[in-house]
Amino acid sequence: MTKLDYQKATFLLSAAKLSQLPPDMGVEVAFVGRSNAGKSSVLNQLTHNTKLARVSKTPGRTQHINLFVLDSTRRLVDLPGYGYAKVPPEVKENWQKTLGAYLHERDCLKGLILVMDIRHPLTEFDRNLLSWASTSNLAVHILLNKADKLNYGVIKNTEREVNEFISTFPNPVSCQIFSAMKGTGVKELREQLETWFA
Ligand SMILES: Nc1nc2c(ncn2[C@@H]2O[C@H](COP(=O)(O)OP(=O)(O)O)[C@@H](O)[C@H]2O)c(=O)[nH]1
Ligand SMILES: [Mg+2]
Numbered sequence: 001m002t003k004l005d006y007q008k009a010t011f012l013l014s015a016a017k018l019s020q021l022p023p024d025m026g027v028e029v030a031f032v033g034r035s036n037a038g039k040s041s042v043l044n045q046l047t048h049n050t051k052l053a054r055v056s057k058t059p060g061r062t063q064h065i066n067l068f069v070l071d072s073t074r075r076l077v078d079l080p081g082y083g084y085a086k087v088p089p090e091v092k093e094n095w096q097k098t099l100g101a102y103l104h105e106r107d108c109l110k111g112l113i114l115v116m117d118i119r120h121p122l123t124e125f126d127r128n129l130l131s132w133a134s135t136s137n138l139a140v141h142i143l144l145n146k147a148d149k150l151n152y153g154v155i156k157n158t159e160r161e162v163n164e165f166i167s168t169f170p171n172p173v174s175c176q177i178f179s180a181m182k183g184t185g186v187k188e189l190r191e192q193l194e195t196w197f198a
Contacts, residue, residue, distance in 0.1 A: 003194075004070055004071070004074065004190075004193070004194065005070075006046050006047045006048070006049075006190070007048050007049060008070065008071075009047045009049055009052060009068045009069065009070055009076060010052075010068060010069050011051065011052060011066070011067075011068055011069075012067040012068060012069045012075065013066075013067055014064040014065070014066050014067075015064055015065045015066075015067065016063075016064050016098070017098060018098070018101050018102060018105060018106075021065065021067070021102075021106075022067070022075075024107050024108050025073070025108055026072070026073035026075065027073060027074050027075070027108055027110045027196065027197055028074075028075045028077050028106065028108045028109050028110065029075075029076060029077065029109075029110055029111050029112075029113060029193055029196050029197070030076075030077035030078075030079050030102070030103075030109060030112055030113070031043060031076065031077065031078050031079060031112075031113045031115060032079040032082075032099075032112055032113070032114055032115070032129065033081060033082075033115030033126075034081060034116070034117070034120075034123055034125060034126070035081035035082065036081070036117070037081075037115045037116055037145060037146075038115055038145040038146060038180045039078065039081060039115045040078070041145075041180035041181070042113070042115055042143060042145060042178065042180045042189075043068075043076065043078060044180070045180045045183055045186060046189060046190070047068070047076075052068055063080045063091065063094075063095040063098075064080065065077060065078070065079060065098065065099075065102055066078040070197075074197050077102075077109075079099055079102065080095045080098065080099055082096070082099070082125050103132065103136070103138075104136070109138065110139070110196040110197075111138065111139040111140065111141060111192075112129075112133060112138060112140045112141070113140075113141050113142075113143060113189070113192075113193075114126065114129060114130070114140050114142045115142075115143045115145050115178075116143065116144055116145065117145060117146050118144040118145060118146050118147050118149070118150060118155065118158055118177070118178075119146065119149060119150065121144060121158055121161070121162050122162065122165060130166070130169065130173065133171060133173070134169045134170055134171045134173075136171075137170075137171050138171060139171060139172040139173070139196070140171070140172070140173045141174050141175070141176070141189075141192045142162065142166070142174065142176070143176060143178040143185070143189065144158060144159060144162065144175065144176065144177050144178060145180055146179060146180075147177045147178060147179045147184055147185075148179040148181050148182050148184070155177060159175065159177060162175050163175055174192070176188050176189070176192075
């Protein structure tokens with residue numbers, strides 16, 4: 001496969017429900033994480049496309065599934081952030097349903113990039129998501145983002161703790177250090193994406 005050009009990622013659509021998604025074909029890799037973990041910043045760093053990040057931040061669209069096209073068969077998916085919700089319970093419930101439905105029903109979903117704030121790794125929702133992925137035998141790659149906020153020793157300890165936790169899962173789960181601000185770890189992230197998109 002020729003190297004994917006993430007800078008060419010273009011916005012496809014913003015879906016409030018599964019019926020609005022394109023046909024369930026090709027390969028999708030979805031980005032998921034707690035609000036404020038830096039999911040939009042990661043996508044921005046990966047694609048160097050500010051328009052893309054802007055879409056992800058458009059109020060009203062943050063609760064949608066946002067799709068970006070890499071080529072005719074490959075798509076990046078920005079899933080609604082979870083937690084931290086200053087929104088009415090019914091709105092929250094609705095988007096958790098959409099998120100759950102996407103994760104359960106989307107056959108072309110090849111892997112999940114789970115973005116965590118390295119200072120607050122493995123939240124309850126992160127753990128729930130990881131156990132769900134293991135029962136569905138879906139691959140997960142964890143980004144310990146905002147590594148620029150911590151010193152080397154703390155980073156390494158956190159990485160060890162997370163690696164210990166994920167070592168018990170039967171499905172492929174991997175973990176890496178990342179900083180969307182500094183661009184740390186982009187190469188490793190691309191290599192992971194390349195495996196799934198291959
Ligand atoms: N220091 C630092 N800040 C970051 C990093 N990634 C994101 N942020 C900041 O964290 C906040 C939330 O980022 P955003 O991408 O909007 O998070 P999202 O809600 O998960 O999409 C923003 O103020 C970002 O500038 C990082 O790697 N390092
Ligand atoms: Mg965002």
